[in-house]
Amino acid sequence: MTGALDAAGITDPRLREAYSRCRRLNAQHGRTYYLATRLLTKAQRPAVHALYGFARFADDIVDTAPPGSDPAPRLEALSAELFAGLDRGRSDDPVLAAVVDTASRYGIRRDLFAAFLDSMRMDLTVTGYPDREALETYVHGSAEVIGLQMLPVLGTVGDPDEAAPYAAALGKAFQLTNFLRDIAEDLDRGRVYLPADELAAFGVDRDLLLWCRRHGRTDTRVRAALAAQHATTRRIYAYAREGIGRLHPVSRPCIATALVLYSEILDRIEAAGFAVFTHRARVGRGRRAQLAVSGLTRAMWARRGRRAAGLTAAATERWA
Structure with a gap:
């Protein structure tokens, strides 16, 4: 991490510790995502970790x-400290210090953080979504904005606004993959992140999903409903893939690798016959290593190649 912080020009000891803490969170909880970030330049990685x-x-x-506790006050305190930090241009919080610094360095819009926190608030009270429109309101804040936050860090060739829909779509595809993979875990928390009306078209409701969870079986109606959700997510990946060429060349191997790794979780889900109530689909270490080596080779060639046209001089220097 020291080399990445040096490359990013982060010298303040307080900030270096904050960025290091964010990196540890990434490494601990986001193994697939963390692996892909290793394909970015050192200068880019701290911001992604933040x-x-x-x-x-x-x-x-x-x-x-903890059971019986109310997380709302902690979430509101986090929100207040974040926006106060964005206003001041700095934060003393051991995590937010890095986030505020990243937002300042890359000009990340304030409203993207607000939308994310709105979706986190929804998780405190909302346990299901009646239709796709309602679910997409949640997904915009929980996932699409993450792709949009990342875009200034990744860099683009041409107008960033033209790359934005693809970045948002990739965040959505990742989130919808999680929803399919984590159905059992979400049910245990009292939540269903699948459109109720689309499930109902196959004769599926929350009670049937709970029955599948209790018995460790995937009812044939549920399997058909999940297959339809699977197909929808596949289409979003296909759209998002079209946007990779709009990214700065040094960022493309990372995003392409992340896309393949996450989309292969869908492969595992399908191959297991949608047995998501007893088995958490994952991509094995061997396959992750194979993709990482391939991505690293492409990343090294991209860094050695010419800088893409259409980038600002400041952006070009940042990723040199």
Whole structure:
């Protein structure tokens, strides 16, 4: 981490510790995501760790609160400290210090953080979504904005606004993959992140999902419903893939690798016959290593090649 912090020009000891803490959160909780970040230049990695660390920290406030406790005050305190830090240009919080610094360095919009925290608040009270429109309101804040936050760090060729829809779509695809993989875990928390009306078209409701969870079986109706959700997520990956060429060349291997790793979770889910109530689909270490080596080779060639046209001089220097 020291080399990455040096490359990013982060010299303040307080900030270095904050960025290091975010990196540890990323390494501990986001193995697939963390592996992909290793394909970025050293100068880019601290910012990615900061954004992931903040998202993980907020999510943990909601999901790991002790039984009977109310996480809302902690979430509101986090929100207040974040926006106060954004206003001041600095924060003394051991995690937010890195986030505020990253937002300042890369000009990340304040409203993206606000939308994320709105979705975290939804998790405190909302346990299901009646239709796709309602779910997408949640997904925008919980996932699409993460892709948009990342975009200034990754860099683009041409107008960033043209790359934004693809970055948002990739965040959505990752989140929808998680929803399929983690159905059992989410049910245990009292939540269903699948559109109720789309499930109902196959004769599926929450009670049937709970029956599958209790018995460790995937009912045929549930299997058909999950296959439809699977197909929808596949289409979003296909769209997101089209945007990789709009990224700075040094960032493309990272995002391409992350896309393949996450989309292969869908492969594992399908191959297991949608047995998501007893088995958490994952990509094995061997396959992750294989993709990492391939991605690293491409990343090294991209760094040696010419800088892409259309980038600002400041951005080009940042990733040199």
